[in-house]
Structure formats: structure tokens, C-alpha cells
């Protein structure tokens with residue numbers, strides 16, 4: 001996800017947007033518009049958004065759109081959004097945005113570079129680079145933004161409080177010697193996972209390595225296991241099969257593939 005700044009008529013808001021290459025349009029949450037004075041324009045014909053599977057989206061019919069100045073790092077544009085009622089994301093940037101600005105996205109370094117001719121001519125103020133925000137951190141920040149100031153707003157509640165507070169990532173040790181995942185540096189893109197047992201990965205083969213950790217992810221998110229560049233470069237160790245579903249509660253295991261000639 002990427003940090004954006006939207007400039008409403010009275011105030012600006014910093015929020016994390018989802019870049020979704022499967023979304024055919026750009027969406028903004030109605031609550032964000034209302035709260036930060038982003039002026040909505042009534043659409044001529046309200047219409048229902050359909051999902052890829054042909055079912056109508058739960059976000060309801062789109063009745064309004066908005067045009068709002070949007071900054072991503074020093075990249076500025078006048079963004080057009082369909083206003084919707086979102087459950088998961090405050091702002092979604094879809095395919096048309098990717099096509100229009102055509103940024104280079106380095107998924108390993110979580111770096112977005114606006115280097116298209118359009119951007120260097122029209123959008124950029126100084127640096128063309130923006131860094132993506134890890135999804136768990138981005139969602140947490142958006143929740144803080146969402147609940148700031150608007151304290152009295154009542155939502156569906158569960159025994160443990162407002163449902164939305166259940167967006168945190170929880171972790172549990174399954175064995176005493178397991179190490180809790182840590183961030184290598186404050187700005188690291190993700191958490192380092194530690195093996196719970198010594199495992200040999202055969203040359204040109206692969207092995208499943210347990211971490212001794214189980215995690216609980218927020219509803220409708222997934223976790224991704226990515227190779228460490230240092231392991232990849234020094235030992236030619238890569239990870240295979242790296243997606244953790246939000247409802248998976250078992251031990252996180254990593255499939256390590258050894259592309260080198262040394263076990």
C-alpha cells in the first residue's frame with residue numbers, strides 16, 4: 001500500500017491507499033470524504049459495481065464521484081474517485097491509475113518510481129520515488145485515522161469492542177524456543193521469520209522449515225513470505241509458496257528452495 005495525501009477543501013488527510021491491479025476504477029470511502037471535507041459530486045446515473053465473479057459488490061451502488069488533489073510523496077495529480085462504502089480500504093487506486101502514470105514498482109524493495117514521461121512532465125515536484133507501506137502497518141494507520149476525532153461513531157460491536165479493532169496482527173509461540181518475528185530495521189518492509197529447527201536444504205532441492213509461530217491476520221488480508229535478499233544472494237535460498245490466508249491459524253512454515261550447488 002502507499003501513503004497518499006488528499007487535499008480536501010478545509011483540511012488535508014494522510015491515508016494509505018491500496019494499489020489494486022484488479023480494480024477497474026478508483027474508489028474512495030464515503031466516510032473519508034465526509035470527514036475531511038472532500039466535496040462529492042452527484043453522478044448522473046447511480047450504478048452498481050460488479051465484482052470479477054459477476055456478483056454485485058457489497059459496497060453498494062455508486063451515486064457520487066469526487067475530484068481531489070492527491071500527493072504521493074512529491075507526485076501530485078488531480079485524482080478522480082468513485083465514492084463507495086468500503087469495508088476494507090479507504091482508497092483504492094486501480095488499473096486506470098497504473099496505466100496513466102505507469103510507475104515502476106519494485107515489489108522487493110517496496111519502491112514506486114514515477115519515471116514515465118507524463119509524470120516527469122506533469123506530476124513531479126522533486127523526487128520520483130515513493131516507498132510502499134507494508135499492508136499490516138498501513139491498515140493499522142488507516143484505522144487510527146478513521147477513528148481519530150470521530151469518537152462517538154457507533155459501529156457493530158463484539159464482546160471485545162468495535163469490530164474494526166480486530167484488524168491487528170496477532171502472533172502466538174507454538175514452542176518455547178520459537179523466536180518472535182522481528183523487523184531487522186525500523187524501516188524494514190516486513191518482519192524476519194526465524195527457523196524453529198535446524199534443517200538442511202539439499203543442493204538443487206527444497207525443504208519445509210517450521211517457524212514455531214502461528215499468526216492471526218485481520219479478516220480479508222493475507223500474509224506474504226518473501227525471500228531475504230541476503231539469503232538469496234549469499235546462499236541462493238529462495239522461498240516458494242508464500243501466502244498466509246487470514247483464517248490460517250496453524251504453524252507458519254516456509255518452503256525454502258536451494259538453487260545453489262551447496263546443501
Ligand SMILES: [Zn+2]
Pocket residue numbers: 075077100101114118119120123124
Ligand atoms: Zn504521474
